[in-house]
Amino acid sequence: MTTTADVLFNKSLRSPLKINVDHLKHFLLNAKAQRWMICEWFYSDIDWCLLTTENEFENCMEHFFPEFINNNNSRRKLEFTRHQWNLIRRRFGKPRRLSSAYLKNERIKLSKQRNLLRILQYESKTHYQSEKIFLNNLPSLIISSLPIGSRVIVRLFRSSQYGLYRGQFISRDENNNHLYKILFDDSNIGLLNINDYDVMSEEPLERVVLGDKLKTIKYGEKDKEYLNSDNDEEDLPTVDDDEMSKKTDAITKIPDRLLYLIIRVSRILCAKRDSIESLRKMNDQAEFEISRQIPLSDAFRRDYAHLVQWLAKLNEYLAKFIDEINNICREIVTDEQLLVVFNDTKFVCDRSQRLAQELVNKLNIPPMVINQGNLELITKLIALVVQMKEFSESEGSFLELHALDEANENFKKFIHPSLLSYEYSIFFFLIIMINI
Numbered sequence: 001m002t003t004t005a006d007v008l009f010n011k012s013l014r015s016p017l018k019i020n021v022d023h024l025k026h027f028l029l030n031a032k033a034q035r036w037m038i039c040e041w042f043y044s045d046i047d048w049c050l051l052t053t054e055n056e057f058e059n060c061m062e063h064f065f066p067e068f069i070n071n072n073n074s075r076r077k078l079e080f081t082r083h084q085w086n087l088i089r090r091r092f093g094k095p096r097r098l099s100s101a102y103l104k105n106e107r108i109k110l111s112k113q114r115n116l117l118r119i120l121q122y123e124s125k126t127h128y129q130s131e132k133i134f135l136n137n138l139p140s141l142i143i144s145s146l147p148i149g150s151r152v153i154v155r156l157f158r159s160s161q162y163g164l165y166r167g168q169f170i171s172r173d174e175n176n177n178h179l180y181k182i183l184f185d186d187s188n189i190g191l192l193n194i195n196d197y198d199v200m201s202e203e204p205l206e207r208v209v210l211g212d213k214l215k216t217i218k219y220g221e222k223d224k225e226y227l228n229s230d231n232d233e234e235d236l237p238t239v240d241d242d243e244m245s246k247k248t249d250a251i252t253k254i255p256d257r258l259l260y261l262i263i264r265v266s267r268i269l270c271a272k273r274d275s276i277e278s279l280r281k282m283n284d285q286a287e288f289e290i291s292r293q294i295p296l297s298d299a300f301r302r303d304y305a306h307l308v309q310w311l312a313k314l315n316e317y318l319a320k321f322i323d324e325i326n327n328i329c330r331e332i333v334t335d336e337q338l339l340v341v342f343n344d345t346k347f348v349c350d351r352s353q354r355l356a357q358e359l360v361n362k363l364n365i366p367p368m369v370i371n372q373g374n375l376e377l378i379t380k381l382i383a384l385v386v387q388m389k390e391f392s393e394s395e396g397s398f399l400e401l402h403a404l405d406e407a408n409e410n411f412k413k414f415i416h417p418s419l420l421s422y423e424y425s426i427f428f429f430l431i432i433m434i435n436i
Contacts, residue, residue: 165189167184169181279308352384
């Protein structure tokens with residue numbers, strides 16, 4: 001408002017823009033305001049393509065309401081009627097965007113995507129064949145690696161340094177590829193190792209098409225992180241299988257080979273967990289597209305088939321390593337009650353066979369059955385009955401059921417082939433298998 005004094009003394013009027021600039025300067029003097037501005041507008045180079053290129057709402061609209069996206073002239077400006085917006089809100093439901101579980105899952109997802117970007121930036125060959133599918137799910141445009149000597153802006157939230165600081169990128173840490181060595185312009189800070197998600201280049205980095213970058217990545221036949229090589233001499237060139245199995249820890253008296261196998265199994269389980277989660281998401285996507293009568297793309301079918309084959313390979317390695325662990329444990333443990341813990345179907349079958357043999361020897365006095373073939377057949381049948389009795393009295397675990405099926409198949413081998421015809425097979429199924 002212009003006053004009489006302003007006119008008499010010819011004072012210059014403050015423009016609205018200058019007033020807003022003064023307000024902004026006053027606002028930024030507050031430490032909490034500075035932190036809010038940094039968290040809101042600072043994007044590191046590695047997070048730029050992950051957090052700024054995709055709109056989650058538009059992605060959901062493309063999946064659930066593709067007709068709305070196609071009818072809008074501009075993809076970046078969606079306009080709906082009140083009726084359409086009410087329909088969309090009912091379909092989406094009420095999101096819980098600030099729940100602890102949601103935020104935790106988002107942090108885990110962001111961390112995994114950062115690791116995949118680091119692989120694309122600094123590695124031309126990777127043994128993570130299981131991550132080929134996850135690499136394809138990254139944004140279509142990614143950033144190139146930060147050149148040495150680049151001028152950068154670093155975000156620091158420390159007691160002595162708080163805010164944004166300028167510096168120069170010296171090198172990447174060889175042991176941890178997510179750490180950058182930054183030489184700050186401020187002599188009081190000096191040289192520090194900074195996380196790459198706290199570093200932003202002053203000059204925009206080159207954007208690379210994801211498809212072109214994936215063509216340069218070579219995938220190994222096996223996942224070296226989760227699955228070490230079949231040949232132990234390749235993984236441990238100085239220690240062979242026999243030497244490792246004989247060598248034991250001085251304190252725990254546990255064979256080194258057993259510890260080695262346990263680590264390999266744990267890594268396989270981690271890989272299987274991630275693959276199952278990816279398979280679940282692909283199943284949801286396929287179910288949605290089929291319900292919308294959208295044909296599945298060839299790339300999706302190829303990735304799905306690759307993931308199923310990868311899970312089959314993981315299960316194969318898992319069964320192989322667990323069987324080897326059981327063999328080592330049977331050599332260490334002598335208590336029969338503890339042997340059941342190792343999920344050994346052979347032990348369950350051998351125990352029932354031993355009990356059946358003792359029962360036959362006790363009741364076949366004087367010898368009423370002399371033919372050894374008949375005695376062996378009777379023993380197998382009694383062993384099968386013993387397993388059925390133990391299975392009915394226990395909780396019925398998968399191990400015991402698997403052992404029962406295995407004993408049944410072994411019993412069939414002692415039956416004369418003429419008794420395995422179609423009519424006798426039905427009789428065997430109705431009398432024995434139904435009861436099992």
